[in-house]
Amino acid sequence: MAQPVAIAIHGGAGNIRPENLSPSQAKKVERYLQEVVEEGYRLLQEGRSAIEVVEIAVRRLEDAGYFNAGAGAVPNEKGEVELDAAIMDGRDRKAGAVAAVKKVRNPVTLARLVMERTPHVLIVAEGADSLAQEWELPLRNSVPLSPDVPWSYGTVGAVALDKQGNLAAATSTGGIMGKKAGRVGDTPLIGAGTYAENGLLALSATGQGEYFIRSVLAYDVAARMRYARLSLSEAVREAFHQRLEAIGGQGGVIAISPTGEVFLHFNTPGMYRAAKNAQGHFTVGIFR
Numbered sequence: 001m002a003q004p005v006a007i008a009i010h011g012g013a014g015n016i017r018p019e020n021l022s023p024s025q026a027k028k029v030e031r032y033l034q035e036v037v038e039e040g041y042r043l044l045q046e047g048r049s050a051i052e053v054v055e056i057a058v059r060r061l062e063d064a065g066y067f068n069a070g071a072g073a074v075p076n077e078k079g080e081v082e083l084d085a086a087i088m089d090g091r092d093r094k095a096g097a098v099a100a101v102k103k104v105r106n107p108v109t110l111a112r113l114v115m116e117r118t119p120h121v122l123i124v125a126e127g128a129d130s131l132a133q134e135w136e137l138p139l140r141n142s143v144p145l146s147p148d149v150p151w152s153y154g155t156v157g158a159v160a161l162d163k164q165g166n167l168a169a170a171t172s173t174g175g176i177m178g179k180k181a182g183r184v185g186d187t188p189l190i191g192a193g194t195y196a197e198n199g200l201l202a203l204s205a206t207g208q209g210e211y212f213i214r215s216v217l218a219y220d221v222a223a224r225m226r227y228a229r230l231s232l233s234e235a236v237r238e239a240f241h242q243r244l245e246a247i248g249g250q251g252g253v254i255a256i257s258p259t260g261e262v263f264l265h266f267n268t269p270g271m272y273r274a275a276k277n278a279q280g281h282f283t284v285g286i287f288r
């Protein structure tokens with residue numbers, strides 16, 4: 001049998017309730033999520049690598065303007081946008097991340113280039129923005145915000161399994177509305193908001209970043225799978241219960257196993273999410 005492919009994406013978890021979103025807005029976002037998943041799935045079937053596909057999917061979500069990432073990012077307490085992103089390749093656990101960048105249009109692409117072109121994992125602020133300029137990446141002010149979208153929620157992320165059996169994860173965010181200047185969340189921290197390792201899982205988180213950092217949530221799920229031999233869904237549920245919820249944290253994750261099992265989990269009223277698993281089964285949702 002051919003090696004199956006699978007993909008899952010999210011557009012953030014939080015206080016997203018039917019009363020805050022009109023049915024037509026909900027439809028619009030669901031349609032967008034579906035398009036991104038279908039495109040990613042097709043690319044994976046064509047043989048593109050998981051790392052390429054998670055980058056492409058997250059770029060699409062950053063460019064959407066619907067989510068708190070890239071074009072749609074929310075401002076900090078000074079009214080400025082500071083973006084964080086990370087990407088991780090499950091083949092060799094190579095990773096790249098940027099934090100508190102202001103200029104680049106697609107932080108996930110900058111994170112990938114940090115992984116590929118430097119010996120480092122995480123580069124922050126002006127140092128990262130000047131690399132974006134040096135590498136001639138498109139800058140933020142070149143993208144107008146979509147005028148017909150008055151709302152913006154949630155971090156974005158993607159996880160994928162490719163035909164070679166490789167896993168990858170990517171996450172990108174504007175952080176938390178009104179955050180202190182210079183605050184960095186879980187998103188760009190490998191093992192907190194983003195993690196991928198072949199043979200175990202790929203995971204991207206969203207929610208109150210401070211709690212995900214304190215729980216080392218993404219790696220905690222991986223460790224439960226490795227050492228306690230739990231399944232993906234058991235490991236996610238236990239990590240949420242015993243680590244995140246034990247200290248009052250809220251949020252969600254998307255995760256994918258080496259066999260293309262997809263698990264989408266959150267303890268908030270909603271999470272923008274969509275996936276297509278190894279059996280080709282498609283799901284999309286916003287509310288609980």
Ligand code: ASP
Nearest residue numbers: 155175185206207208209
């Ligand atoms: N986890 C992100 C952060 O704390 C925010 C979010 O997912 O909405 O920066």
